[in-house]
Amino acid sequence: MTTARMIAGLLSLFLAGLLAWSIDRGVGDLRTQILLAVGVVLGVAYAVGGRLPDWLIALSGGSLVADDDPSRISPRVYLPVIGGVILLAVVVFVIVVFLV
DSSP, rough: OOOOHHHHHHHHHHHHHHHHHHHHHHHHHHHHHHHHHHHHHHHHHHHHHHHHHHHHHHTTTGGGGGGTTTTSSOOOHHHHHHHHHHHHHHHHHHHHHOOO
C-alpha cells in the first residue's frame, strides 16, 4: 500500500467521523452531509482500489488524473499542506468546543 493510499484512507476516516458527528449533533445541513458522504466514498474507493473510479475519470474528461501535465502540483507538495490545514482546523475546533 502506498503512502497516498494510506493518507486517502485516513482522510476518509476523518471525513466519516465528521459526517457521523454532524448527523449525531444535527450540525450542518443536508448539502454538507452529502458532500462529506461523497468525500468518504471517493476516498475509500481510492484507498481500496488505488485509483479513482472510471466513471469519475470519464466524467472529468481525464483531467483529474492528468499527472503528466507540468502545471499540476506534485502530491509531495500539496498533501503536507492539506494535512497541516486539517490539523490546524482540528486544533481550532477542539479549542472552540472546550471554550464554549
